[in-house]
Amino acid sequence: xxxxxxxxxxxxxxxxxxxxxxxxxxxxxxxxxxxxxxxxxxxxxxxxxxxxxxxxxxxxxxxxxxxxxxxxxxxxxxxxxxxxxxxxxx
Numbered sequence: 001x002x003x004x005x006x007x008x009x010x011x012x013x014x015x016x017x018x019x020x021x022x023x024x025x026x027x028x029x030x031x032x033x034x035x036x037x038x039x040x041x042x043x044x045x046x047x048x049x050x051x052x053x054x055x056x057x058x059x060x061x062x063x064x065x066x067x068x069x070x071x072x073x074x075x076x077x078x079x080x081x082x083x084x085x086x087x088x089x090x
Contacts, residue, residue: 031076032075033075035073049051054086060079060083
């Protein structure tokens with residue numbers, strides 16, 4: 001029995017982009033809110049930077065949800081759009 005030789009060449013950058021795109025698409029469908037920890041992880045920005053540059057902005061304050069002295073949450077899609085607006089102003 002003869003086995004076939006098979007050589008596969010994969011572009012690592014394209015594969016990484018495809019996987020990230022698929023993950024972002026899945027996250028978009030399931031993520032309703034996020035907290036500062038998740039925001040920091042997904043944006044690759046420190047919590048301090050997020051606080052200073054984004055979370056004190058009145059537009060983000062409008063989206064913030066919190067019970068008295070409780071954990072803060074933001075609506076994912078809306079806050080992501082506001083963050084883009086803020087970054088466009090830099």
